[in-house]
Amino acid sequence: MGKQQMTEMLKGTLEGIVLAIVASEPAYGYEITAKLRDEGFSDIVEGTVYALLVRIEQRGLVDVTKVPSEKGPPRKVYSLNAQGGEYLEEFWKSWSFLAERIEQLHHHHHTDNPQHEGE
Amino acid sequence: MGKQQMTEMLKGTLEGIVLAIVASEPAYGYEITAKLRDEGFSDIVEGTVYALLVRIEQRGLVDVTKVPSEKGPPRKVYSLNAQGGEYLEEFWKSWSFLAERIEQLHHHHHTDNPQHEGE
DNA sequence: CGGCGGTATTCGGTGTCACTATGTACTGGT
DNA sequence: ACCAGTACATAGTGACACCGAATACCGCCG
Numbered sequence: 042m043g044k045q046q047m048t049e050m051l052k053g054t055l056e057g058i059v060l061a062i063v064a065s066e067p068a069y070g071y072e073i074t075a076k077l078r079d080e081g082f083s084d085i086v087e088g089t090v091y092a093l094l095v096r097i098e099q100r101g102l103v104d105v106t107k108v109p110s111e112k113g114p115p116r117k118v119y120s121l122n123a124q125g126g127e128y129l130e131e132f133w134k135s136w137s138f139l140a141e142r143i144e145q146l147h148h149h150h151h152t153d154n155p156q157h158e159g160e
Numbered sequence: 161m162g163k164q165q166m167t168e169m170l171k172g173t174l175e176g177i178v179l180a181i182v183a184s185e186p187a188y189g190y191e192i193t194a195k196l197r198d199e200g201f202s203d204i205v206e207g208t209v210y211a212l213l214v215r216i217e218q219r220g221l222v223d224v225t226k227v228p229s230e231k232g233p234p235r236k237v238y239s240l241n242a243q244g245g246e247y248l249e250e251f252w253k254s255w256s257f258l259a260e261r262i263e264q265l266h267h268h269h270h271t272d273n274p275q276h277e278g279e
Numbered sequence: 280c281g282g283c284g285g286t287a288t289t290c291g292g293t294g295t296c297a298c299t300a301t302g303t304a305c306t307g308g309t
Numbered sequence: 310a311c312c313a314g315t316a317c318a319t320a321g322t323g324a325c326a327c328c329g330a331a332t333a334c335c336g337c338c339g
Binding site for chain 4: 288301
């Protein structure tokens, strides 16, 4: 699968994915990265996720709590707040809009059987 | 709908959208822009499309033919070539992969079923 | 003791992309 | 001559995912 393509496609959507994850249950960065790997996003590394988390925190979409860990430095646990919830709703609207139109093109591509004689 | 979100989401996907359009039928830039507007992408302007077309041409994904116009400068008509076809296939794979996983999250969010049993 | 691997976060630099804004070129109508 | 519509081009901007390296904390093995 085009890795380069996936990278570009993830722009904008990865943010929504992560917000959706913390929406379902508060989580910390390392954990989120592991979840993403579980979900099949095997190429997403820590650095990418942490940078994203910093961004959404600075935008006030998530609340952060520091929780000590037994196995390393303290964890920063992120949870979606009200503003983040609204933002996530907007994300789903944008996603649905885009997905609908692209699926149309995709479908077109499959079914479109030009017994090419329209000529 | 978050315009900013849509801008980021289009990264990577707009390329696929345009390739899908020229795959179904050769077209020139101005025409493609109009089609996109028709499809609901009302904020995409010429400049964006032209820059994209230059890119995919330089990557050898499309063939170009200059065709005189009665109403302005000559049109550059783009058509998908073999390499572009392969690339588009890869795009659909990446898209399907991503869309599946995101729809899962979306669905989860709606039918909000807290099945926390791995606890 | 000292290094090593797993946990957990941070950060500077890179490349790509859609967007903005502007400019150029060609035509027909008034 | 001017203007609006058609058609293309492009330099600069901001946002984002990625890369690589560094730091901190812990337990274990030699």
